[in-house]
Amino acid sequence: MMGFGMRFRAVVAVVGMLLTALAVDAVAQTKVSSVRLWRAPDNTRLVFDLTGPVQHSVFTLTAPDRLVIDINGASLGAPLTAATANTPITAIRSAQRTPTDLRVVIDLKKAVTPKSFTLTPNAQYGNRLVVDLFDNPADAAPPPPPPTKVATVPAVPVTPTEPALKLPPMPSGKRDIIVVIDAGHGGEDPGASGSRGQREKDVVLSIARELQRQVNGMKGFRAELTRTGDYFIPLRGRTEIARKKGADLFVSIHADAAPSKAAFGASVFALSDRGATSETARWLADSENRSDLIGGAGNVSLDDKDRMLAGVLLDLSMTASLTSSLNVGQKVLSNIGRVTPLHKRRVEQAGFMVLKSPDIPSILVETGFISNANEASKLTSSSHQQALARSISSGVRQFFQQNPPPGTYIAWLRDSGKIAQGPRDHRVNPGETLAMIAVRYQVSPASLRSANNLKSDDLKIGQTLTIPGNDVVVKQ
Structure with missing residues (x-):
């Protein structure tokens, strides 16, 4: 029996070595096939496309500044090349440390703060390794000045029976109403696509820019964009941008796809009641959020309140924001219905992440189905983009004329009897x-x-x- 036991252990050892060799070989089959790069206002994103899952680590070096990315269980499948203009990157180098370990070195013009994570496959991409290079605060470029208001663009179409009216000058101390416009998707996230290669991220950015132009043409309003180019912003990061810009309203623009290519029509969404309840709970559980100022609750700080009172204040804030969201959403939807067919004739409610802001009324506008050939053609038309933007801006204007935030120029107009009630x-x-x-x-x-x-x-x-x-x- 002893001889048999020794022989058995020897066989097990050999099998173990073979399995280990097979596992190493299998891991080594993952290839880094390409790298994609996007520049955002405060960071640069690198996305490495992979043929399978990997483990990785990153660290920085100085004199000169470099970022080292060790990708374990991978080899180089193709040369890593990307346009690095207007980024802190000067070059991307790579070398195989071992048959199963790839090292990528990013040469930098200046120090950055890295953050990295992996993504599993989705409908558009396979496995990915994402590396964000955040600019240091001292190196970050100052934000661009607000776009110049276009005085020649009327707030509403002028007809022969509606003479253009001259607005009084804005009194000192009366601020603009701030509308933050969010173009969905961006960067490595193209969103939905049309049959002729139209990409949602491009269409909605064009509509967002046109909407910004039109809103800035209305006296007493100022529009800001969450993204001004083709780069990715996390969903919660979009509402954080809106909060930092002091938004009175957040409008997210999308152009979705549907399984049926026959689906058509525009929609407007607000947050669902269930989404509002879960978001209130999340904010209460987050110590950082608890200390934020909740504008909808009268600028009351939550960090010195007990849990029950904080919950009531947050619930009141979320309820007020949701009521306003439904109100402005219905006005926007009614105006959109004048320029394009509607998918639903009432504001729909869903748990979209970008709508979960307890202190900012928020709506998501689906401008049409890019998966529908006819609608995709319209969505890429500048004239239709202008019409869509005009309908959204009209709904926004009508809402704020009836519900102007205190201290704004529009509130002053109303209180001075210089503005009549809107539709x-x-x-x-x-x-x-x-x-x-x-x-x-x-x-x-x-x-x-x-x-x-x-x-x-x-x-x-x-x-x-x-x-x-x-x-x-x-x-x-």
């Missing part, structure tokens, strides 16, 4: 006629018929009419 709804009561309703709201019957596409003055009890409003009334 609103009226439910027809028994005995009311079109003429009576026109007199009540001080509008003409013709404008009522036009706003509601009425071919006659006949009304039905319970019918909802849109009452047009003069956006600005300047007293002489």
